[in-house]
Amino acid sequence: MSTAGLYIHVPFCEAKCSYCAFYSVADPTYRQAYVDAVLREAALRLEEADTPWHEAVFDTLYIGGGTPSVLSIADCVRLFEGLNRLFRWSASPEITFELNPEHRDRLSDLKRHTPVNRLSMGIQSFRDERLRFMRRRHNGSEARAAIEAAAAAGFDNLSIDLIYGLPDMTDTEWAEQLDTAAAYRPPHLSAYALTVEPGSLLARQVERGDCRVPDQDVLAAQYGRLTDWAERQGYAAYEVSNFARPGHEARHNSRYWDVQTPYLGLGPGAHSFCRLPSAAAIHDATSAVAVRRANRPDVRTYTTTPYGPALFEQERLSETDLYHEYVMTALRTAAGLHKGRLAALPAPLRQACLQHLQPLLQEGLLIETETAYRPTPAARYRADGLALSFF
Numbered sequence: 001m002s003t004a005g006l007y008i009h010v011p012f013c014e015a016k017c018s019y020c021a022f023y024s025v026a027d028p029t030y031r032q033a034y035v036d037a038v039l040r041e042a043a044l045r046l047e048e049a050d051t052p053w054h055e056a057v058f059d060t061l062y063i064g065g066g067t068p069s070v071l072s073i074a075d076c077v078r079l080f081e082g083l084n085r086l087f088r089w090s091a092s093p094e095i096t097f098e099l100n101p102e103h104r105d106r107l108s109d110l111k112r113h114t115p116v117n118r119l120s121m122g123i124q125s126f127r128d129e130r131l132r133f134m135r136r137r138h139n140g141s142e143a144r145a146a147i148e149a150a151a152a153a154g155f156d157n158l159s160i161d162l163i164y165g166l167p168d169m170t171d172t173e174w175a176e177q178l179d180t181a182a183a184y185r186p187p188h189l190s191a192y193a194l195t196v197e198p199g200s201l202l203a204r205q206v207e208r209g210d211c212r213v214p215d216q217d218v219l220a221a222q223y224g225r226l227t228d229w230a231e232r233q234g235y236a237a238y239e240v241s242n243f244a245r246p247g248h249e250a251r252h253n254s255r256y257w258d259v260q261t262p263y264l265g266l267g268p269g270a271h272s273f274c275r276l277p278s279a280a281a282i283h284d285a286t287s288a289v290a291v292r293r294a295n296r297p298d299v300r301t302y303t304t305t306p307y308g309p310a311l312f313e314q315e316r317l318s319e320t321d322l323y324h325e326y327v328m329t330a331l332r333t334a335a336g337l338h339k340g341r342l343a344a345l346p347a348p349l350r351q352a353c354l355q356h357l358q359p360l361l362q363e364g365l366l367i368e369t370e371t372a373y374r375p376t377p378a379a380r381y382r383a384d385g386l387a388l389s390f391f
């Protein structure tokens with residue numbers, strides 16, 4: 001019986017952050033109907049004969065968005081009760097909930113009334129002017145108060161998000177942000193470079209010349225400062241943007257990076273991935289062996305019509321597609337490319353891969369161990385570019 005992860009996309013935010021291109025809506029109209037719609041989708045997905053969901057044991061659950069913490073506690077309780085009833089769960093699943101600092105007053109109810117055992121908090125910065133620039137709904141002191149409230153409510157397993165590469169951000173400011181975070185000793189930290197996403201307010205600001213984002217050299221220097229800081233503080237840089245104290249790596253997100261373990265995504269905009277049941281017998285590189293489904297990002301239709309083919313798009317993936325995705329993600333992780341995984345590839349892919357690895361090994365960007373080819377931190381930072389040399 002396979003294990004799987006479950007992701008729930010909560011597509012609501014109270015307003016749009018300037019840099020964000022994730023699917024979310026500010027209109028609260030559909031919030032009430034949303035939980036029922038997710039549970040309806042869950043029941044239907046469990047009836048599918050050609051997917052593993054009905055026989056899977058789920059060992060991670062991630063409630064993300066959007067802003068899950070806009071849901072009322074009553075809706076959260078209803079959601080968790082429904083998921084608990086519908087799915088088969090492992091003995092100690094990791095259950096992550098994304099919470100914005102301005103919703104810190106919900107923490108004690110969340111602890112008391114739900115099984116959430118890991119919090120992911122979008123701090124982004126401890127500076128008021130930066131938070132205003134990003135159009136976040138909290139300020140620096142609320143960010144600190146939220147971290148303290150999480151600890152007071154009994155959430156020991158906390159991850160915080162920070163953003164670097166903000167316009168005119170100096171090394172001193174970035175160091176100060178990291179040191180502020182370090183004072184709270186969160187078990188996990190995710191740090192992302194500010195990205196100009198097409199369609200975001202930030203993209204329009206940059207286009208108009210209202211602000212300039214730092215160039216690649218500045219970003220690389222700030223990333224270097226981040227990895228040095230992480231090492232000094234005892235965090236393992238286990239993925240290019242993710243840092244964990246021992247034993248606190250995010251189990252759910254890690255399954256996205258192995259391009260192997262199935263995950264079921266529910267809600268508008270959520271993605272699912274699983275291997276096809278017949279795939280074990282296929283050994284050529286071009287036949288479909290896996291499926292990725294993307295639910296349409298449309299909360300109105302999602303909550304008002306029965307879940308069905310009109311609400312999703314599906315893509316069939318070959319061994320070659322999976323191999324390319326694996327290279328892309330594995331080069332971002334400290335674990336790197338597993339030799340056992342490469343050995344199981346169809347022969348032409350395996351041979352091509354070994355050829356592509358050679359120059360990276362010679363340049364010292366990959367380190368060969370008994371079990372894997374591991375990228376150095378510098379290589380992980382350039383992973384997207386390095387992966388292209390494999391295609």
Ligand code: SF4
Pocket residue numbers: 012013015016017020021022024065066067100122
């Ligand atoms: S809270 Fe998160 S999902 Fe919502 S707009 Fe801001 S960054 Fe995007």
